[in-house]
Each structure stands twice: as C-alpha cells, then as structure tokens.
Amino acid sequence: MTVRPRWGAVAPAALVLGAGAAALAPAGPEALAPLRAVAAVAEVSVAVVIDFGGGSGAPATVVQCVQVPSGSTDAEALSIAATQQVSYAQSGLLCQIDGYPADGVSNCDASSGQEYYFWSYWHGSGGTWVYANDGPASQPAAPGDVEGWRFQDPGPANPSAPAPGPAPAYASICPNGSSATTAVTAIPPPTTGGAPGATASATTAPAPTTGGAGAGSPPPTTVVKPTSPGATNTSRAPTGTVTSTTTGAATGATTTSVLGGPSGRRSPADGAKGRGHGAVALGDPTADRRPPGSGSVLPAVVVAALVLALVLAAAWRWKKRPETR
C-alpha cells in the first residue's frame, strides 16, 4: 500500500540524476570543476629539487617552486612537482618519479652487487643538504622548506649517496616565498576541441617564468602539465599549483581537479614557452600522456574472466561428488 507513493517519489529523482550524469559525462571530470567553488585557502610555497642522478637516459634536473595548501605534506609537494606521476611500491617505498627509472615499479629494490638503486630524500637546511630521517608524508609543508630528491645510481663513478646537484637556496627558487593567498573563482570548463593553449595563453602571455627578481638568479623553470581537452587523466596524482611568479594573479587558469586530494592549481602548459635555464621539456607536452604501466584493460579482463571460470568450474565439480563424511 505504501510502496506506490515511495516509488513515485524515487522515479523522478532517478530521471534527473540520470539526465545530469548523461549531460556531464562527455565533459569528463573537468566538468565538475564549476561545481566546486573553492573558498580562499592559505597556501604555502615549497621549493622542490628533483635530481635524476644523471645516469643514462635520465631526464634533466627539475627545480621548482610549488604551492600547496597549508596542512598538506611534502609528499604532495613532490607529486605536484613531478610532471607525470610518482609511483610508490606496495610497501610505501618510492619507486619512480616521472617514470624514471623505467622499471622502477617492477624492480623497486633493485641492487647491483652490494649497492642498491633508490630515491634518496633530503632537506635543505642552512644552505646544505641534510639527509632526511623520515618520509615526506610525515613532514607538513612549511614556508621555507626546500625538498631534495636524488636518484642514487650505484656505480664506480659515484661516491655513495651524494646530495642533489642544485644548492638548496630557498630564496632563489621561491622568490615570492611568503604564502600567496589566491582566491579562485568559479572556473569555466575547458572548451572541448579548443587548443589547450586557448585558455592558457591568457595567463602566460607575459614572460611566464621569469621571476620579478633579478636576472642573476637562475629563474625557476616551469615545466607544467598540459591539459588535453576532455582527457580524463584521472590517474594522475593530485595536482597542485605552480604559479609563475608573475605580478598579476593568474586569471582564468584552468583547473584540473581530481577527486579527493588536496586541491592545488597548476597553470597550463605552454608549448615552447616557459623554458628556463636548464630545463628540458619532457617530450612533446601536447602529446597525450599515459602514465607508465597502464596498458589496456583487456589482459586484466581476460584474466579476471579466467579466474571466474575456474572458480565456477571448481564449484560445479565439487558438488558433483557424492559425499561420505
């Protein structure tokens, strides 16, 4: 008796939800961005230096200033700084930054003789690098932090565990060091089919990465992640913000937000622009970036189907046999 009215109430709600989902689907998660009006959030600037160790095939060193919401940890600063993603092993050991080394995930504790390959973690303190005693996740991001990462490549030419190359100078890496509070208004969704640079160019038309500081200091390099329109790059680690130290606030920056994770912002890539000293673009920035290791879903589906078939066959065979307990 009471079922009918309840079903009657549910049906229109379901229709609305379904229609909403259908409308949003083509746009991808970026479409949810306008629904998230981010209030003013205090942000902290952290300097991150990633030294790939200089082995064969190693990318060039990355030196960046990233801004993370206060309260997040240095691990998130790293994931913002990395252009692709950071892979951790199941044990929590960091295996791969930006896809280097290529076999990092499958061989996370690789060794050569008595020495091991590993990513080392350093803190900058008073102008020198100090080996960190704890993991980045246990360190809250504080203004003035300089985080260093170096990939240790054991070999006869390397002394054991050297520090990252660039000096830990916070002032030069993050000249605008104090926390810059930036209000973010509702962001228009990226237009499909538009060139990634369409909305981007508005922000970075001026000299993007040269800081307002003196030219003597090596300008921070900005290597940013492009947003391909409609690409649901949901596998990325949460993004943060990289602000070029422009005087004006970045306007119209597109936000690619991913569910959960601290929200940060990153200004979109700008093809040939934004090259600073010592920066090397990692391949074609407009190319569709796939995180390493995510092949097609087909083998996994096949194996899952195989597992299911075996289990069902086993259950059927089990039942066939008469029991004598």
Add this chain to the structure above:
Amino acid sequence: MIRFSDVSFTYVDAPAATLAHVDLAIGDGELCLVVGPTGSGKSTLLRSINGLVPHFSGGHLAGEVAVAGRSTRDVAPRELADLVGFVGQDPAASFVTDTVEDELAYTMENLGVPPAAMRRRVEDTLDLLGLHELRDRPLLALSGGQQQRVAIGAVLTASPRVLVLDEPTSALDPAAAEEVLAALARLVHDVGLTVVVAEHRLERVVPFADSVVLVPGGGRPLVRGDPGTVMASSPVVPPIVELGRLAGWDPLPLSVRDARRLAEPLRQRLAPLEPGAPAAIGAPGAGRAAPVGAGDDVLATTEHLGVAYGEVTALDDVGLSVRRGEVVALMGRNGSGKSTLLGQLAGQRAPTSGRVRVLGEAPAALTARRLIAKVGLVPQDAGLLLYGESVEAECETADHDAGLPPGTTAATLQRVLPGMPGRRHPRDLSEGQRLALALAVVLAPAPPLLLLDEPTRGLDYPAKERLVTVLGELAGSGHAVVVATHDVELVARVAGRAIVLADGEVVADGAAREVVCHSPVFAPQVAKVLAPEPWLTVDEVRRALAGAPA
C-alpha cells in the same frame, strides 16, 4: 598352549587381589569362553595372557603366565605380538591408520615382516574374514561388525597362535555379532587358533565354546570345565540354559538347535496356556500389560518426521506416538536411525521436515530447564552426562540444575541402585553403577518421558535385572519409556511395544510379542526354542507353568 601357574594379581592401591592363585590351562585350538559378573577380573585375566597386565597396567603379579612356553614376566607385550593377538571392546579406538588394508598391515610392519610376505598375508586375511571388498575403504566408513572384523584381521596378519578378545560383540547389533562370531568359529575350525573370549551376552557364544571358565570374583577360585557342566551351576546363564533348568532337560542344551530337540514336551504343555497374563503393577512385565489405546495421555508424537544431515537421510517419514505407561523398544541395525529418533524426541535439533511434539510442545524449541522437566535422555555413553568429582557432588549438582530440593537425586539413586559408594569418582564406577547414576540424574526432575540409548552395553545379568525392575516400576507409575537397544532379551523382558527401524524408516510397529517373536534376527532365545508358540521369557513360562493345573 596357555598356562597360568599360581597367578595372583593385585592392582596398585587396590584393597584386595583381583586374581588369587589362579591355575589354568587352555589347550591348543580351543575356544574358551570366560564368564563372570562385572568387576570380577575377567579383563584382568585376559590381559595377563598378553602381557598388558602387568607391563601396561601396573600392579603386582605373582606366579607365571606362559604362552607356548614363553613367559610374560620379562617380556613386554610388543615382543609377544607375533604370538598373542588382543582385540578390545571398541575397535575404533584401536585403529592407527585410515584404510582397511593399511590397518591389516600395520602389525606386520612393526614386526619387520618382509614386504612380499606382508602382501601375501594381507590377501589371505582379507579372504579369511570376508573383507576383500572393503580393502580400500576408510575405516570410519565401515559398520560396527566390519570394524570389529578388521580389528581381528589386524592382529591376525601377524600369524599369532592365540587370539584374545575382550567383549567383542557388545557394541554390535545381532546380525553383526553373528558375523563376528562366525568368523571366530571359522578361525578355530579352519586355522586352528586358540581363542579366548570374554562376553556378557553368553547366549551368543556358548554354542560355539569348547570350554568355559567362570570367574566368580571376590577372590573365589575359578571354575573351569566344559560348557554343559559349568552352566549347570553357574549364577550367570543364558536364557536357554535357564529354560533347560526349569524344564529339567538333561543334558543341558547350549544352542537353540539342541534345545529344540528337547523342547517338544514343553511345547505341548504350554500350547493351551496364554503368555502375558496381566501381572501386578510394578512387577516386571507390567509395561506389557498396558493395553494400547486405553485412553491414557499421549506423551509424544511424531508426524512425518524427517531428518537429514547434508545429503544423508537419517530419518524418513517416521510417525509414531508414545503413551503413558508404555515401554517401547526401538530396534534396528546400527545406522538405522535409532539414536537420531531419540535425539529428536529429546529436542537435540530441529527436524528437517515434519513435527515432533512432546507434551504438546516441540522439544527443540524448549529451554534446557523446561526440557528436562518433560523428557530425559540417557545417552549411549552415560559418562558424558557426568562431570562431578564424586557421586555425592553429582547428585548435588543435579538437584541444583533442576531446581529440586537437595537430596532428591540421592533418594532416586538409592531407589535405583542402593548401596552406591558416595565418595567414588564417577569414572571409577562399573558400567552398571554409572548407568544407575546417570539414570538417577535424569529421573530426578521426574520427566514423564524417559529415553534410553543402548543401556545394556557392558551390563552383566544382575545389573540388567535391576534395570528391568526399574523400568517396569517407571512404566507402572505413569512414565513412558523408550529404549533403543540391540539386546533382544531386554526387549523380551520389559517392552510392551516394539518399533523396528531400517534405513531411517519404520519397518514394524506393534506389540512386542508380535514384532519380535517371528523375526529371525530379533527373536529372543526362548521364542526361537518354543516357536511357534509366542513365549518371550523364561519368567513367562515359569509363571504359566506355575499357574496351570499340574
């Protein structure tokens, strides 16, 4: 073959000697039956042949026991394993491996017999005992008779010259007991083994025995002789012998066949008489007198009762009813569902299909306290009910559990079995005493319905007599009693109604006399001797003869 020379044995901490100055000689190829009341020392006598007494049990042995010239004094039982084979009451408790063939080979492995000889002997033993279809079966899946035969085979493969069996058929239904005894007889006649058997249910073994040893207990001397002589004066006798004494037959017949030849005059005398004349309330047989449908309460009913454990059906469409004042016997071979039916009446689990009602309620749904006020079940292993430190403690706990005034259980116990030592640990009691204690505990809250599962296993004749009396009194005072038993003699003495189960179904349900008399498996000895006249017990015959005009 076996010689006891002035053997005396005392257990550690025992007040008196169990065996005193025993002189005995058992010849080669004899089947010797050892009889005597419980606790008289039969088991001790048997185990001393093997060396288990004193090497395994402890105690002080004086004198010498020699088997085929080898003395058991200095040699452990394991050294005699190739000479003497010992089979106990519970075959399942002596199995070491998991299949029949491995069990048969186990003794030979211990003795270091070469593999080729082992193979040959296993095949021979399988043939001898009729086990060759069972050779790969797991031991737990065999029936009781098969297990007992496997246990016999397991000691037989060592080619011993003497076989000692301590109550081999007490756990078996009549058909299985016949199998085992036939196998024993074949061993004696074909293979020439010397077999020494102790049994309570003499009627099964006496026909096969070459000699009988009576152990009277209490330190009195043994009596040995051929069966006829010993049975003539023994206090424990099977019904045939009792009948023969009553009718004055000479020589005393020991088997049904012999008795039938002598029974013709008695049959003619009994032809005009009616068995089962109503007896006084409280006397044995009172239960039988209660006519069916006398308008008394129906205490328990089952309708279309079905019980299944997984894929195995234990009970199938069983319908019966039990009235006040009835003593109902549940019979059937092992595995036919007797215990399951009693468990259903006692509310141990809910039925898979159908209904059970005891005094109008489903017993499985009752709380324990309300249950024991309605129905009492004495399980097969009465010791499971007992966990007190002493008999007195047990009675007190029973009073407390049932919410009875203190002393009730002790009074019941006194009625059931007077003279029970109060301080003794229940595990140290004899079988009959333990059954009496369990019965008292269950009877204390006076449940109208009483269930007993195989109560006579291990009971000697005097204890059985007491049980029969108690059951008769209970029936007379308005209880209903359901007894699941193999013991046809008990059924003949006490049951008014008999239900036969086979494969979980009711095969026969009616007055005990009709069900039991003409069945080749379940007929008591008196019925077999006096067939076609429907007489069940010697008491009936005695009463009829006494009441008839001379």
Add this chain to the structure above:
Amino acid sequence: MIRRPRPAAGRRVLHPVAWWLWAGGMAVAANKTSNPLLLLLIGAVCAFVVAARRTSAPWARSLGFFIRLGLVVIAVRVVIEIVFGQRGVPGHIVFSVPSVTLPSWAQGVSIGGPVTVESILVAATQGLRLAAILVCFGAANSLASPYRLLRCLPAILYEAGVAVTVALAFAPELVLSIAGVREARRLRGRPTRGLRGLRGMAVPVLEGSLDRSLQLAASMDARGYGRRQALDPGVRRLATAGVVVGLLLVAAGVYGILDPGSIFGLGLPVFALGAAAGALGMVAGGRRTARTRYRPDRWGWREWVVTCSGAVALGAVAVAEATGVRGVQVAFTPLVVPSLPVLAVASILVGLVPAVAAPAPSRPGAAGPCGRGAAGGTAASAPAGVGVEAPVT
C-alpha cells in the same frame, strides 16, 4: 575354504610428496608476486585441482576452511591498514579515521588519518597473497592423505610421525565428542555456552580422550609398536652427532644465504654440507627400528608431471620477478589497472595439469552395507545423537 577371485588392484594414489611439491611451487610463486589478479589465478587453479581430484576422505574438505581463513586474513589486514596504516602515500581519500597523535618516540606508528583507496588496495593485496598461500597449503592438505605422508618419513622420525598420525585421527573424534558433550549438557538443563559451560564440558571431553588414548596405547603396544633393535652404541652416538651438527650447519648456511655481506663461502656450501651431515645421521639412526614398509607409494611419471607443473609455475614467476617483468610486482600508486605478463599467466595455468595427470579418485561404492547413500551411507557421517556412537549412528 573357497578362495574368491580377487578384483584388480585399482588402487593408484598419487604420492603425497608430489602433491606437496606442486602446492609448494604454487605457494612460492604466490609469494613472489604482488599482482592481485595473478594471486587470484593461483588460488583458482588450486581450487579447481582440488575439486577435480579430491577423494571422499574426511580431510578432503579442509580446503573450505582454508579459504575462509584466507578471507579472514584479508579482512583483518584491511582493518589494520585502516586503523594503523601508513599515511605516506598520497591517493584518493575515501574516508578519514579520527587520528591520534603519538609522541615523537613512536614516530613510526600512525593511528588514524585519511584512508585512501590505494592503501586499502595495497592492504587487500597483501592479505590476498597470504590467502593464496593458505589456499595452496589447504589444497595440499585436501589432496594428500596425511597418513600416507607420514609413512614417507625417514625411519628415525617414525615415532614422531606416529604421534602426529594419532593426533590427526583424534582431532575429528574430539570434535564429535565435544558435540556429544554439549548435547548431553542440554539434557542436564545446563548452559552450554559461556565460561560456566566450559568446565562442565571440558571434564567429560578430556576424560573421554584420556580413556581413548589409553585404549589406543594398549592396542598399539599389543601390536608390536616400539620394537627396538639394539644398536651399537658407537653408531648411535655418531647418528645423534651427525644430526645435531648437520642442523647447526644448515642454520649457519641459511644465514649466509640470506645475508649478502657475510663471509665468503658461508652460504650455499655450508648449507649443503649441513644437509648432508643431517641426512647421514638420520639414515644411520634409522636402523634402530626394524620396521618394514607395506606397499610404499611408487614414484612414477605422474608424480614427475605433477611436480614439474608446480616447478614450471614457480620458475616462470620467479624468473619474471627477477628480471623485472612488468606486472609481477605492481604498485597501486598511481591507480592503474595492473598489466599482466603473459608468460606468468601461462605458467600458472600449467599448474592445472594435475587435474588431469593425477589419477582420478576411485568412485565410492554405490550402496554400502549401511544402505542408503554413498559408501558407508549414514555411517559415521551424521553426527551421533548423543555421545560418540561407536562407530556409526
């Protein structure tokens, strides 16, 4: 006496050690991978082989227990991760557990905090690895008769083997007797649960077990168990010394193998030497018991096939892991569908070979002497009404 014609032997059971080697290979392969799909595949393969080749013996149903145990392990691992898990790896947060800050000396431990999908997946996969090993162990348990396995022990361990065999036989009886005692307690109107119930149940069960064990001991003694041959005292001392020294050397060798920085030569050579010394001591000491073996299990081509299938699975996965093939060790940060190495999948599927190579279990007799049902029908299967009914209901 008429001899009946004997049927063909028809008893061909796979050697239990072959089953254990196969299961061991699958278990070590499971240990080497952290890919949840590969682990599930290993578990499914083991379950299928058990379903195809198990007998109707009582231990053949133990796989269900191990599967349930594995699920419990996974659940416990996930709960531990939610409460205590490391929070160092960024990911997609699902919910947050209220966190407790610990003093700095307990810095390595974290309680509470945000729980991410990745960390739950990692915990579940680690639990799944343990569950897969348990399933392999359960498969070996179900397929290989423990009695026959114990018969394969060397002679010097014979008595320990008998103790284990008897314990194996007693365990189901103990369960039955506990059930019987519980039912009996209901007949006395007593509680069957809780601490009050425990004492009342423990005493009869223990007393019954003691009685049964004494009976068993008497019958074993009467059947010749424990016959000894006198050994030369010198040989006896040599045997004992050999076993002890061998074990010490094996321990040192294992340490040497595991620690790459140890003295040269402490690894494999010392291990091999210790194993040889121990084996020699066992053989020498085994001559003390003059036992023969009745129809020992043969090791034929089937045993080789089964063992090799386990070895192939293990070898391929081990090689894939050592050479760093993608998909054997997977990371869940970033959250991607793990790739699957074809060779590893194929080699795990080779583990299905025993389902056809092992001899099919003999079909139980149609209607045993107890009538209805399979061999033994109602025998011993239905829990006895009250008490342990010897031997059938």
